[in-house]
Amino acid sequence: MADLKRKRELGRGERVLPGVWRLRLPLPWPGVPHCNAWAIASGDGIVLVDTGMHEPGSLDQLERALEMVRLRIEDVKLLVCTHAHSDHYGQAADIVERAVCELWMHPNHEHMTRAAQDPDAALQRRLEVARQSGVPEEPLRAYAEARRGQGFGISRIIEPDRPLLPGVQIETDIGPWQVYETPGHAPSHVCLFQPEHRMLISGDHLLGRVSLYYDFGYSPDPAGEFLDSLDVVEQLDARLCLSGHGRTFTDVQGHIEANRALVKERIEKVYFVVSRGETTAFDAVPQVFGQAITPQNANWWLSETLCYLTHLERAGRAERIAGEPERWRSL
Numbered sequence: 206m207a208d209l210k211r212k213r214e215l216g217r218g219e220r221v222l223p224g225v226w227r228l229r230l231p232l233p234w235p236g237v238p239h240c241n242a243w244a245i246a247s248g249d250g251i252v253l254v255d256t257g258m259h260e261p262g263s264l265d266q267l268e269r270a271l272e273m274v275r276l277r278i279e280d281v282k283l284l285v286c287t288h289a290h291s292d293h294y295g296q297a298a299d300i301v302e303r304a305v306c307e308l309w310m311h312p313n314h315e316h317m318t319r320a321a322q323d324p325d326a327a328l329q330r331r332l333e334v335a336r337q338s339g340v341p342e343e344p345l346r347a348y349a350e351a352r353r354g355q356g357f358g359i360s361r362i363i364e365p366d367r368p369l370l371p372g373v374q375i376e377t378d379i380g381p382w383q384v385y386e387t388p389g390h391a392p393s394h395v396c397l398f399q400p401e402h403r404m405l406i407s408g409d410h411l412l413g414r415v416s417l418y419y420d421f422g423y424s425p426d427p428a429g430e431f432l433d434s435l436d437v438v439e440q441l442d443a444r445l446c447l448s449g450h451g452r453t454f455t456d457v458q459g460h461i462e463a464n465r466a467l468v469k470e471r472i473e474k475v476y477f478v479v480s481r482g483e484t485t486a487f488d489a490v491p492q493v494f495g496q497a498i499t500p501q502n503a504n505w506w507l508s509e510t511l512c513y514l515t516h517l518e519r520a521g522r523a524e525r526i527a528g529e530p531e532r533w534r535s536l
């Protein structure tokens with residue numbers, strides 16, 4: 206409950222390097238108090254990477270952060286989103302409208318845009334996955350009740366003007382940025398890399414604090430995709446990381462290794478749990494995470510466990526046993 210009473214953060218802007226600014230924007234989420242957008246000087250304006258989430262007053266927070274570094278929304282010449290989650294894309298429509306600029310984003314953004322177009326269907330799908338995974342009726346009903354009518358944190362869905370794919374270059378005053386596809390956290394995820402400065406904009410792919418999250422149900426093997434994306438970023442040999450949450454950090458390699466180690470550890474934990482006897486995904490969660498499921502972590506941890514089970518299935522190490530609910534066993 207302490208989280209609900211916590212004083213709301215304000216949007217803040219600070220210079221990271223000449224021509225690069227961090228815009229720290231508040232989020233309403235317990236445990237994740239803010240996200241970063243990045244402004245990079247480009248000619249007589251800026252390229253803005255990511256947007257902050259849409260909620261009442263959120264555009265004012267972005268303006269406040271920009272003002273602190275003497276910038277305005279109207280200075281945005283190009284908006285780029287690292288992925289289509291609400292904290293990185295939620296205000297895209299408002300910014301594009303105000304600044305009259307283009308939006309570039311990876312084309313696999315349906316995990317958000319389709320869900321936001323039909324929230325009821327998205328909720329139904331999510332409940333179906335939960336039921337199938339062994340979540341009992343009562344918590345499921347309470348969850349559905351709490352979710353109903355909740356927004357997606359997106360002001361309006363807009364399609365990108367240009368697909369953000371490898372080969373696309375983002376021109377800025379400190380040099381061009383290259384695009385690398387890094388799915389796993391979300392199917393639409395990309396990282397941006399500036400080779401002369403060896404600077405990486407990592408979105409939510411690499412964060413200062415290791416925190417795993419995958420969008421489940423939109424691609425065959427999110428955990429495997431995430432591991433492959435860590436390899437992609439490792440090749441770049443970045444020396445400064447501007448991540449989607451938290452401070453910038455320099456030990457990029459250390460962060461890559463810590464993420465890889467944690468994913469592998471969780472995969473092996475899930476394998477260990479299913480190897481001890483048939484189980485539903487829901488029953489596996491407390492054994493994997495060492496804590497009971499709560500309404501706050503249920504969706505997150507269940508999705509993560511399902512991602513590891515799917516990964517083990519693809520590797521031929523586990524199989525699902527059809528039924529209501531579905532059960533899993535090791536091979």
Ligand SMILES: [Zn+2]
Nearest residue numbers: 290390391409
């Ligand atoms: Zn995200």
Ligand SMILES: [Zn+2]
Nearest residue numbers: 240292409449
């Ligand atoms: Zn994020």
